[in-house]
Amino acid sequence: MKIYEKSLNEMKKIVARYTEQTIDFEIEKTVSEIIQNVAQNGDQAVRDYERKFDNVNLADFSIPAFQLDQALDSIDEDLRAALELAKQNITSFHKQEIENSFVDVSTPGIMRGEKITPLASVGLYVPGGTAAYPSTILMCGIPAKLAGVKRVVMVTPPQPAGINPAVLAAAKLAGVDEVYQVGGAQAIAALAYGTETIPAVDKIMGPGNIFVATAKKQVFGKVAIDMVAGPSEIGILADESANAKEIAADLLSQAEHDKRARAMLITNSKSLAEAVSKEIERQLSTLPRQEIARTSIEDRGFIAVMENTAEMFELMNDVAPEHLEVQLKNPTQYLGLIKNAGSVFLGRYASEPLGDYVAGPNHVLPTGGTARFASPLGVYDFVKRTQFIQFDQQNLKADLKAITKLARTEGLEAHARAIEARFDKED
Amino acid sequence: MKIYEKSLNEMKKIVARYTEQTIDFEIEKTVSEIIQNVAQNGDQAVRDYERKFDNVNLADFSIPAFQLDQALDSIDEDLRAALELAKQNITSFHKQEIENSFVDVSTPGIMRGEKITPLASVGLYVPGGTAAYPSTILMCGIPAKLAGVKRVVMVTPPQPAGINPAVLAAAKLAGVDEVYQVGGAQAIAALAYGTETIPAVDKIMGPGNIFVATAKKQVFGKVAIDMVAGPSEIGILADESANAKEIAADLLSQAEHDKRARAMLITNSKSLAEAVSKEIERQLSTLPRQEIARTSIEDRGFIAVMENTAEMFELMNDVAPEHLEVQLKNPTQYLGLIKNAGSVFLGRYASEPLGDYVAGPNHVLPTGGTARFASPLGVYDFVKRTQFIQFDQQNLKADLKAITKLARTEGLEAHARAIEARFDKED
Incomplete structure (x- = not known):
């Protein structure tokens, strides 16, 4: 698996998503x-x-x-x-x-x-x-x-x-x-x-x-x-306390989905980076979907070694991964630093496939960087809202001047007259 | 303004929106x-x-x-x-x-x-x-x-x-x-x-x-x-207690927006229908945007006289208007009957332009029947959600069997192994 040791700015360019618009x-x-x-x-x-x-x-x-x-x-x-x-x-x-x-x-x-x-x-x-x-x-x-x-x-x-x-x-x-x-x-x-x-x-x-x-x-x-879904993704943030074998297994669990799946590790530990890279090779060799997973890892996967956790989070927010594992000591303390991710897995025992199946949160998640603006599938996707207002005469009268002023500023005379109709002398 | 006196089923066909897909x-x-x-x-x-x-x-x-x-x-x-x-x-x-x-x-x-x-x-x-x-x-x-x-x-x-x-x-x-x-x-x-x-x-x-x-x-x-907005719309539900002059003024306040705007009155009162139709003519003649409003009213506006309030609400839910005025006695009691509408205006003093400007609810609303599934613009449009989970070893172990079963049923072996990696004997 590719290991990068570059500056934050250089890494940001590398993770920037391919954006050419292709319409057939x-x-x-x-x-x-x-x-x-x-x-x-x-x-x-x-x-x-x-x-x-x-x-x-x-x-x-x-x-x-x-x-x-x-x-x-x-x-x-x-x-x-x-x-x-x-x-x-x-x-x-x-x-x-x-x-x-x-x-x-x-x-x-x-x-x-x-x-x-x-x-x-x-x-x-x-x-x-x-x-x-x-x-x-x-x-x-x-x-x-x-x-x-x-x-x-x-x-x-x-x-x-x-x-x-x-x-x-x-x-x-x-x-x-x-x-x-x-x-x-x-x-x-x-x-x-x-x-x-x-x-x-x-x-x-x-x-x-x-x-x-x-x-x-x-x-x-x-x-x-709903959103148009892209290939699956996993981003893992890990330090020297993490277990290389488990991290490699989690990366491969997304890589096996699709040759275009994207598995990414961002760490501040060079030794972890090297250990994970070796583990990937070892575990790949016995996977039934080895060919798919290997193509994903080689073509689209990477390990980035950064200076510190601040850089790690900044880079990961740029990636905005569908799944994000935080394999750091005291992982919950970092929740506030996570701006863009579909679903977050905190600590060693929150392995990503747990969320795919039985933990309870949704596994239909924003991919392709859309976690910048999109949410997991949820109950809120199946409802709509309707506003309502009721005013009495006195409260409408108090707002009459403001409404008619705004309506006439916008050139909408009938809007102003609709309000004034409620206060015509002849009634 | 056209006045229909037809059955609910006939009216449903008349209000059905033109659905031909036009892509240029x-x-x-x-x-x-x-x-x-x-x-x-x-x-x-x-x-x-x-x-x-x-x-x-x-x-x-x-x-x-x-x-x-x-x-x-x-x-x-x-x-x-x-x-x-x-x-x-x-x-x-x-x-x-x-x-x-x-x-x-x-x-x-x-x-x-x-x-x-x-x-x-x-x-x-x-x-x-x-x-x-x-x-x-x-x-x-x-x-x-x-x-x-x-x-x-x-x-x-x-x-x-x-x-x-x-x-x-x-x-x-x-x-x-x-x-x-x-x-x-x-x-x-x-x-x-x-x-x-x-x-x-x-x-x-x-x-x-x-x-x-x-x-x-x-x-x-x-x-x-956001949604692709269509021409503005107003639907009014009114009974014999409503004021024809005010209703006509409110219909015109939407009709003046756009020749393709849609102003609709659904009532159970034939006499109200006729009075509103006359008022529309009278008020149109002095409107600065008369030409726009007249085209909208003549081409796309209508009054439907129905048997009862149940039919009135059923038909209006089919229309799913952007703005809905309820000009009925005791209007708040009908809120539960309203399934599809962007913003609802209850009673005589909740004239639609009040909502356009100063009442506080949003005026960026679903048009073209999209109130069936879309909401007014709101704070919820400017946030996204991120799920998170943390499990301890014991709870992951309790779910191990279910996770690995589901993963292998779906042909995703690496998913199963990622969970099993946490419980390997050698660690």
Whole structure:
């Protein structure tokens, strides 16, 4: 693994993300045509695309509810117990994210407030094959249900051997209400515009290939979407007190996801840097996904040796990693220094995969530096706010001069007159 | 104004929004080229576009701080007092939106939590000419500063007579930190990628023309953006107790914004419907923006007479208006029936322009039916969340079986081994 010993400024240039904007207008056009076709022709268009792209001929896309029950009964006991444990902890954590409406009646005659309302429906895209993670279904479905969403819809591409039972079991546990075997841009179009079989939803989330991601971007505005997810990332801050073998194992746990995954160690200990680099080599050799993990480590991974912890945190905030491990002595004291990260793992026993599965916080996290402005998936993603005000005559009159002044300054005469209409002499 | 007397189902079809997807690939390509050019060539590219599109030759885009102070001193006393009142009420309302970090230590040996961090920087696009509303600058800048954003940046197209002093005064009152005279897609590109003069921001907000809107969509992901705003809307629910003259005035206050603005009255009183329609004609004839308001009312406005209040609310929830007035007896009792609306105005004295200016709630609201899933602009738009966990050895051990089971079910061996590394015998 590459080890850098450079100044903070030089390191900042090295970690700066590749920012060239790449839009493939051919894909944009193809996706735009798919969306328009599905918006106009509904089920028939979806069926045609499924025949063309997934080579299946489905009379009915929907998976009946009893198949979810059967799947849950069919999975092995340990898997079921693990999913149940995850559900319990995800629930207890995310309950704390539930927000309250508020009302302010501090001025007599005036009521002002904001009320929280759940979205009526959301759609979750689950990729096919080995990328269909049961754990992700729990991470999306449970916060949606805690928020009060009535219709949680899952779409996933049809599979030759049928949908993976672990996926259907997780859907059942997560409280998913409807499942459809539809994939690609046509699935996103169906969720956004609705078809005879698949009623439209208000928000679409979940990862997918370039066609799915492009379709999500294009329907943004018609419906809400989550962030477009990039490859997984882990950043580790460690000092000489850390265990090289454990750090190497944690770096590899993200590297195995994807050749484009990014594993980064920032330390103030040269000896730790060298020990981790050796451990990576040793552990790589026995990993089933060795080829993927090796490409990730060699092409995109690095170890940076910095002068001190202040530099370490400044550089890591520039990186804004999806996952951040703090393997320093007294790790909690550094929480205030962390500005940009999706999820933070404090100390030796908070190994990153703990958060992926059972700790309770979400594992759908901002990637690609978007932790600068984006949050983990949470209950707040499944509600919207509505403001409200009530004024009595006296309080409106007190504000009349200011309102009409501002309205006329902005050239909006009818705005001023609407207020004045309440005080016309003739009434 | 059109008056419909139709069944709920027929009305639902009439109010259904026009959903055809229209992407202009020529504009997409032009904007993509502008963004790439600004990302690569910085200030020089911005300067070239300003010369080409705005016909100005600016040595320096930035407006020095003292010009904001001068502008605030130069505006008339009444305008200043009105802006100060607005600021005070916007502040007191939005303070209530400030969210707290939380920590959960209910299981001994486990700490789980979520911390709120302000965005480091945000950019506000303010259109030029008459669409540059000082009130909107307060509505964006004040929540950003309450959230704790350090750098609030404003960009606005250069004007032949210089930037409107009311705009600069509002920027000063809102706490805007930097102002640049740059417009169009090049301004959005500069905010997203940064130039020598304009450092990049983390989130871009504010309305603009099709080039600005397209640029915002294209940089989404590199930075966060707010929703793409559509024409203004007002929906009014009224019964026979309402005042036709006031209702007509409120409908016109939105219709004057834009020929594509949408003013809607839903009532259970035929006589009110007819009285409002007459009042609209009478009031239109003396409005300075008569042409705009008339086009909006005739092309897009309507009055629907329904059977009862249940139908009225169901239809209005389908519309999901930006602004919703409830001009019914005992209006507060209906709050629970309102599912989809940006801001709600309860009773006779909560005329919509009150909310535009001084009441305190935000006037940057979801349009075009997006109130189904989107919220008013608020303090929550200027923060992000970071989760954190800390586990002791015993608690990690208790979860080991579940974690490794889930990891191996998902084919992620290195995930399982990272946890097992903490319990290897050799240590």
